[in-house]
Amino acid sequence: MQEALIQDALRFRLPDAEPVDPSDIIEQAQVARRGSDVISRGLPLTIRGLRKSFGDHQVLRGIDLHIPAGQFVAIVGRSGCGKSTLLRLIAGLETIDAGTVSFGEEIRPEDVRVMFQExxxxxxxxxxxxxxxxxxxxxxxxxxxxxxxxxxxxxxxxxxxxxxxxxxxxxxxxxxxxxxxxxxDPRVLAFDEPLGALDALTRISMQRLLERVWRDQSFTAILVTHDVAEAVALADRVLVIEDGRIAHDVRIDIPRPRRRGSADLAALEGSILRDLLGAGDESTDI
Ligand SMILES: Nc1ncnc2c1ncn2[C@@H]1O[C@H](COP(=O)(O)OP(=O)(O)OP(=O)(O)O)[C@@H](O)[C@H]1O
Ligand SMILES: [Mg+2]
Incomplete structure (x- = not known):
């Protein structure tokens, strides 16, 4: 199976492409096979030691993260923990204090797009x-x-x-x-709570739309959301940010299409909510 995945991935590589870590190739091919039979046209994202402060306030204190091309990642965390700041740094809308964000190749400004709540x-x-x-x-x-x-x-x-x-x-x-x-035709699409202001039914139909365009266009998706049910319904992986770092990195290996309200999604949602609530005072907003 692994050999087949590597062969899949190599078929789509350019002859002059830089050498890559074989585990990246396998992960990328797995992501692509899950969505469709075509290797993703999304970009991989690697973040090393990313730090950002505003004045004395250290918001991001060393984020390390690798997202394979075409993966759908959701980011959750308490209000003010730095989710939007992280997206803005990824999209180049904010200056980095320390660390690196790289996409494995030179990118054009239109390769990375952000969709906001408004x-x-x-x-x-x-x-x-x-x-x-x-x-x-x-x-x-x-x-x-x-x-x-x-x-x-x-x-x-x-x-x-x-x-x-x-x-x-x-x-x-x-x-x-x-x-x-x-x-x-972005290769990375970051969403900063794009559905936060919508009513529940419109929100569900927008979630389906986001999932469909992600599958059709196979970009790398990064979704910031307050809604853990939304995160587990849509993402391949949910990251929990706490104290300026990634505190939990949870794989969502539930096949698509996913059934909202199913027991396995609810169990994952519960466990991520416990991680979030464990991060501080339970009366505070998530
Ligand atoms: N331009 C800025 N100047 C000063 N402080 C800022 C700036 N941008 C963000 N901050 C501060 O950085 C912290 C993280 O903000 P950020 O918007 O990233 O949080 P968030 O996790 O997206 O929160 P929310 O879930 O409420 O949207 C907050 O304390 C915020 O006040
Ligand atoms: Mg925000």
Whole structure:
């Protein structure tokens, strides 16, 4: 089985690619086989000794992490523990104090995208133009409109292309924000509580949408969420941040599609919640 996985992975490697750790190849091939039969086009992410302070406040105190290409990772932790800071450092939106974040190769700015809790749409631009914004420098290219239309179709909102953001529901705005993030074909997509402001039913349908686009486009996904049930339903792996470090790294080896409310998901959710509550005063927000 391992030999087959290595052969799978090697078939997709370029002749001049840098040498890699065989365990990375096996992990990447396992991730790819779980999602589909195609090796991921996502980027691997390696973080070493990452530190970040704001004034005297040390927020991240040495994060070490390897995410194989195409993996879906969820990050949970108490409010203020540094989840958003970590995403911003990964996406290059914040300066690093010490340590490294690397993707195994040179990246273009559009390779790594972040989707935030608020959709952040431009109110003076119609839906299709809002999606085109995600193309960055490629916005002027002749295929920009076609790519934006494809991304809107991906999130099921083709018919809203000519609408103003103001007339969309909260869930529809988030779908436009997702299309804007997808339009540049990112290889790493980081989500900072993208579903936090949605009602429960819209949230579940958005979770399904996120999982489907991740499977279809096979980017590496990093989801920050307060919702542990969401984390175990969507992710291959859940990281718990505590005291500025990764305190728990939990594999979610439950086959997809996962059944929400199933006993095995509930057991994992319970154990991660206990880890979180164990991290401090139980009356504090997670
Ligand atoms: N630009 C900044 N200047 C000063 N302090 C900051 C800045 N950004 C974040 N912080 C502080 O760093 C800590 C971590 O913030 P961060 O936003 O990463 O937390 P979080 O885990 O995402 O929290 P939440 O779950 O509430 O979103 C907080 O104490 C916050 O006040
Ligand atoms: Mg945050």
């Amino acid at each position: 959709p952040r749409l431009l109110p003076w631009a119609k839906v299709l133009s809002n999606v085109e914004v995600g193309l960055g420098r490629d916005r002027a290219s002749p295929d920009a409109q076609g790519r934006a239309e494809k991304a809107l179709a991906e999130v099921g909102l083709e018919e809203k292309r000519g609408q103003w953001p103001a007339v969309l529901s909260g869930g529809q705005k988030q779908r436009v924000a997702l299309a804007r993030a997808l339009v540049s």
